[in-house]
Amino acid sequence: MIKGIGIDIVEVKRLRDIIQRWGERAKKRMFTSKELKYAHMRKKGEFIHLAGRFAAKEAVVKSLGQPTSFLEVEISKEKNGRPYITLKGRTKETAREKGVKEILVTLSHTRTYAVAQAVALGEK
Incomplete structure (x- = not known):
């Protein structure tokens, strides 16, 4: 059963400008070390x-x-390229309280934009 759906689009230039303005501090507030290593x-x-x-x-x-x-x-x-989500801390607790068992995510990007959709799934 679908518990929730989310979608977002990000302009690459806008994110780059924010990170260049605020530096490592901005990166460390938005991304885990694993995500930063992957992107780099x-x-x-x-x-x-x-x-x-x-x-x-x-x-x-x-x-x-x-x-x-x-x-x-x-x-x-994953090795096959499929993205997956790992929730931590309070967010993991919130998902459990809402009956969310899994969150599917897909993302795509061009040089200009990145887009992603997430579907939170759970039992009735």
Whole structure:
């Protein structure tokens, strides 16, 4: 059963401008060390991949219907390329309280925009 749906779009340039203005401090407030390492290693460009992860985090938060720390939502990738979510801390508790068993996420990006959708699933 669908418990919630979220979608978000991020302009890559806007995220890049924020990070360049606020530096490492901004990165560390929005992304886990694992996410930063992943984005830094991509050939297409760090900011494109960070924008995708940020859009995915926003989509997850919207699917849960409750604000959270971005560091409590981690976006990773399976070997086949499929993204998956790891919830931590209070966000994990909130999902459990709402009966969410799994959150599916998909994301895509171009040089200009990144978009993501999340669907929170649970039992009746």
